[in-house]
Amino acid sequence: MRPPVQRYRNILDFALSSLLRRKGRNLALICVYTLVVFVLASLVFFVQALKREARELLVHAPDMVVQRMVAGRHDPMPAAQAEAIRAIRGVEEVQPRLWGYYYDPVYGGNLTLMATSDTALAADSVWIGQGVARTMRVQEGDMISLRGYAGLPTLFTVQKVLPEASELVSSDLILMSPRDVRSLFNLPEGLATDLAVTAGNPRELPTIAAKIVERFPDTRPILKSEILRTYEAIFDWRGGLMVVVFASAVLSFIIFAWDKATGLSAEERKEIGILKSIGWESADVLLLKFWEGAVVSLTAFLGGVLLAYAHVFFFSATLFEHALKGWSVLFPRYRLVPALDGYQLTVLFFLTVLPYTAATLVPIWRAATVDPDAAMRS
C-alpha cells in the first residue's frame, strides 16, 4: 500500500479505536444526533412524498373546475352553462359534477359525497373509501344509513370499498349515483355543484379561464396547477409546523453538540500533546479528529436517514401522521411509494453533517497548532 494511503488508513484506524475508548459519550452523542437527523429526514421525506403523491393523483383530475359564486360563496350552478363553456375555443370537454359534504354525527367525521356516472354502480348502492369503511366498521355487502336534507335516514348498500392505493384522496369519499346525491342533498335537476373542464392544450387554460370569467362573471375557474400549488403549500406549511414543534429538540442537540465539539477535555488536550511529541504533525492530529467527527456524524446521518426511510415508507410515518396527513377523524391509511431525492439528501447532509464536523475542528485546530510541550503542560 502506498504511504499516503497507508497514512490515512492508520489514522482512520486510530480514530475508530479512539471513538471506542470513549464509547459511552460517543454512543450518547450518536443516539441524540441520529434522533435529530431521523426527525428532520422523516419530515423531508414525508412532505416530499405527499407532494409527489398529490401530483401523481392530480394527473387524472380535470384541468380546470368552474364554480359559481354567490355573495362570495360557492353555490350550485346551472348545468346548462356547460354547453356555453364547451363552445369556447380550446375546450375539449365539460362535465357537470355533483358533490357535497356530509357530517356524520355518530362518528363525528366529515364525509365527501360524490356522484359518479359509472354504470357499474348499482342503484341505492355506494362505493366507499377505506377511511369510511374503517370508521363505520363496514365492508362490502353491509348497509349504511345517511340522513337526507329532511333528516330522514336513507339506507345504501356498500357495493365496493375503494382500493387502498387511492386512499390519500378517497379515504373520506362516498360515491353514489347522481339521482341519490340529488335526493340526499335536495339538489334540483339542472343544477350541478361545479363543472369539470378539460382543455386540448393545457397551455391555453389561463386564456380559457379568462374567457369563462368574462362570459360568466359570477363564476370562479380553479386550475389544476392552482390546486397542486395549494396542496404543496399545505404540506409545506404542515412540515414547517412540525419543524417548529421539534425546534426545541434540534436546539437542545445543537447546544449539546456544540458543547461536546468545542470543549476539549484535559485528557484530549494531553493526548494531542503526546501525539505531537512522538512525531505527529498538526495536520495529522486534525486528520485524526476529522475522522472521529466524520465517523460520528456520518453514522448518525446514515442511521437517521435509514430510520426515517423505514418510518415514512414502511410504517407510513406513524409518529407524524396526525399532524401531516390532516386533522380529520378519517385519517387516510396508505403506504407511500419509496423514493429518494438526491437533492433532499444533499441538503440534509449539509444541514447536519457539515456544521458538526466543522464545529469539532475549531477547538482541535487551536490545540493542535500549539507546540507539543505547551499542549502537554496545559
Place this chain on the structure above:
Amino acid sequence: MIQLAQVVKTYQAGLATPFTAVDGVSLDIPAGKLTVLKGPSGSGKTTLLTLIGCMARPTSGRIHLHGLPAGTLLQLAEGDSLEITSLPERFLTAIRRRTFGFIFQQFNLVRGISVLENVMLPTYPTGEDRRFVEARAIERLEGLGLSRHLHASVDRLSGGEAQRVAIARALINDPAVVIADEPTAHLDSRLSEEFMDLMGQFKAAGRTLLIASHDPIVYGSPLADAVVEMRDGRIVAGP
C-alpha cells in the same frame, strides 16, 4: 553532536508576567555519549530538553544538530548539519520523528489502547506498512521483556512496565538521540538501576543519550559521560 548557543526560552513573553525558564544556555552534547542534566525542579531541565527535541522553539539563541539521518523533508544527506530554531513546524516534526526518541517523566502513554498500539503510534503518520511496524514493535517489546503484555491495555501495567513501553515507543523509529525526562522519578531503586542498564545498552549501540534527572542513581552512574548542573535556567556547573 548537538550544539546550543545562547539559548533563551521565555514563556508569556510580552505579557505582564514573563517567565524565563532557560536563560542563555550554551552547551555541546557529544554524539554517542550519555549527558545528564542535573538540577532541582524548576531549574529549566525539561524546557531545555523540549527545545533540543524540537518540541518547542527558543525565544532566542541557536540550536545546531549535526549528523542528521538522510531523507528528511529537507533532503539532507547522511551526516548533514542543520540549525533548527527557525524551521517551520512540519520540518521540526520530521526531524523529531526521525532523530529523537522521548521518554517522559509521566510516561505519557495513550490510555485505553494496547501496549502494542502505543508503541506503534509514532509511525502512523509516516505511512509505513503496518506489518513491518508491528514486527518491529514486537521485537522492541520482546527486547524489553514485555512480550506477555503485547495486547494488554497500558492502564493495567505497573510503573516499571509502563516505562519500558514508553522506552519501546521511543525506539520504534530507531532514533539517533534518546531524550529522557526524569525517567526514574516513579521507579524504585531496583527499577532505576535496570533503567540505567538499558541506557548502557543504548549507549553501546551508538545512540546519543540525554537525560534530565536529579536522581543520584542517574547522575552518579558511571555510564554518564557528562553531567551538566542547572539552576534557575542557567548552567552552574558542567563539562
